[in-house]
Amino acid sequence: MMKSILLYYPFQIAKEANSGSKVRPKEIHKAFLAWGQENGIEVLLLSGSSKEREETFFQWQREGKLDNLWFCYMENQTIPFWLTDQGHIPKKPLIDQKVMSFLKAKKVPVGVFYRDVYWKFDELYPLKGIKKFIMKSIYRLEEKFYEKYCDVIFLPSEAMGRYVQIEKPMVPLPPGGKGMKGQHSKSNNGTxxxxxxxxxxxxxxxxxxxxxxxxxxxxxxxxxxxxxxxxxxxxxxxxxxxxxxxxxxxxxxxxxxxxxxxxxxxxxxxxxxxxxxxxxxxxxxxxxxxxxxxxxxxxxxxxxxxxxxxxxxxxxxxxxxxxxxxxxxxxxxxxxxxxxxxxxxxxxxxxxHSWLARVKKVKSVLLKEESR
Incomplete structure (x- = not known):
């Protein structure tokens, strides 16, 4: 049976990729697909609203599509994943826990890319008063969720690890670049x-x-x-x-x-x-x-x-x-x-530092092919 890997994006993928945070989930998905095709591995993307994720997850379970998972790579957003549905009210608030419990029971290694901790800095975080208190509490619950269900926390840089309160190994990932081959015009020697x-x-x-x-x-x-x-x-x-x-x-x-x-x-x-x-x-x-x-x-x-x-x-x-x-x-x-x-x-x-380098790093860390 063909090996498969699961990409878990607990949010809708943006149609207009006009910022880094919107580009990354698309680019790493493309890189995983290319890598999977080259290595004979099926890449399953579970994303969308909580209702869509729940429907797809149970359908895949029934079809046996999740029986031979090698590992799971998850992305997070700038807001906690429970709030990524439209209007920030989850239709199916327990789906993420169901998916992660299933993976844990199957002993499938899981890594999450934890993209930002700006909420920990008062000068950067716009909310004030009771809203801020509630949101920070939800962010802390999200960190506890990752601590319970994830094997590795992937980060944009090693330096960010100091601000992440999750008792799991933390690994920086290549930033995801492309080779844009072109001909650079030479400037005059002076200017x-x-x-x-x-x-x-x-x-x-x-x-x-x-x-x-x-x-x-x-x-x-x-x-x-x-x-x-x-x-x-x-x-x-x-x-x-x-x-x-x-x-x-x-x-x-x-x-x-x-x-x-x-x-x-x-x-x-x-x-x-x-x-x-x-x-x-x-x-x-x-x-x-x-x-x-x-x-x-x-x-x-x-x-x-x-x-x-x-x-x-x-x-x-x-x-x-x-x-x-x-x-x-x-x-x-x-x-x-x-x-x-x-x-x-x-x-x-x-x-x-390319997207493919990022995919290879995720795989080698989650499968313990290299030391963390």
Missing amino acids: KKGLYVGGINNEDYGLFLLLDALSLANKDQKNCELTIVCRPDEFEKLPAEKKSRLLDAGVTVKHVSGEALNTLYQEMDYAFIPRFKSVYNDFSVPVKLVEYLSNELPVIATHCEAQKDIIEADEYGLICEDNPESMAQAILRMNDKVDTYRSHIQKSFVEK
């Missing part, structure tokens, strides 16, 4: 083209730290031409003095996405992640880091722990402190080393 893609109206993202660094790096001669890609509405909302700072710095502002953004990546030499160091930024892996590296762009990033680990481990770029002087120095150093860093990315990024 290189730098890129920043992301939010511009949150101090934490460090855009104006980057502008300060840029003016230092370009003081004696133009070393970096900066292009910023942001949402049009965010640009409109920028205060007049910040807009004029962008203009004074000679920055190009674009509002592109999809294919137009992919083309822009090919025209750039390297990219920036200038986030300020904080407890939260230390353990989160920015989606943009993965996107830059997938497009073979070396990165200048601040010394937040998780992004620093990925960039330094295989020399994909330069790490600086979150101040203008340190970042300006990194810009000057990067100009001589762009080709070296790009060749490192080409050599190992897809092999070590």
Whole structure:
């Protein structure tokens, strides 16, 4: 009988994948399907509303589809899985427990990707008062659920483990990148083209730290031409003095996405992640880091722990402190080393950090083929 694995997503998969949290469940499902096809393994995806999950689960049980499960990989959401139905009221609140009890009885190893703990940080969590107390209690129940039913807790980074109160082995997973093969256009030797893609109206993202660094790096001669890609509405909302700072710095502002953004990546030499160091930024892996590296762009990033680990481990770029002087120095150093860093990315990024690498890591950890 053909071996099978179960992907358990206790939520509806988003039709429009317009953020990292919506992209990941789709991409890892695709990678599991490709890996399963190559290895003769059936991949079963159990997802949807609690009612849909219950119907499918009992049907598969009756058909014997779950009799030969090898392991189960589960994803969680930013809200506890009991609340993922429309209106946050579960139609079948016990289905998740039924599925996990079934797997436990069958001794099927289970790993959950625990994606975020922003709810543990008062400055990040928007709820106040009694609502906040109730929600935090439900989050803690979710952690207890994973402790009872899961064998391994998969994390976006090792640094996040300090904030997860689950007494189970914790394993960071590769971030899930792609190899976007393209032809990078070469810049003139002097001035290189730098890129920043992301939010511009949150101090934490460090855009104006980057502008300060840029003016230092370009003081004696133009070393970096900066292009910023942001949402049009965010640009409109920028205060007049910040807009004029962008203009004074000679920055190009674009509002592109999809294919137009992919083309822009090919025209750039390297990219920036200038986030300020904080407890939260230390353990989160920015989606943009993965996107830059997938497009073979070396990165200048601040010394937040998780992004620093990925960039330094295989020399994909330069790490600086979150101040203008340190970042300006990194810009000057990067100009001589762009080709070296790009060749490192080409050599190992897809092999070590792709969606397929993530699937292989899940399998080898859950089947105890490697030490945790």
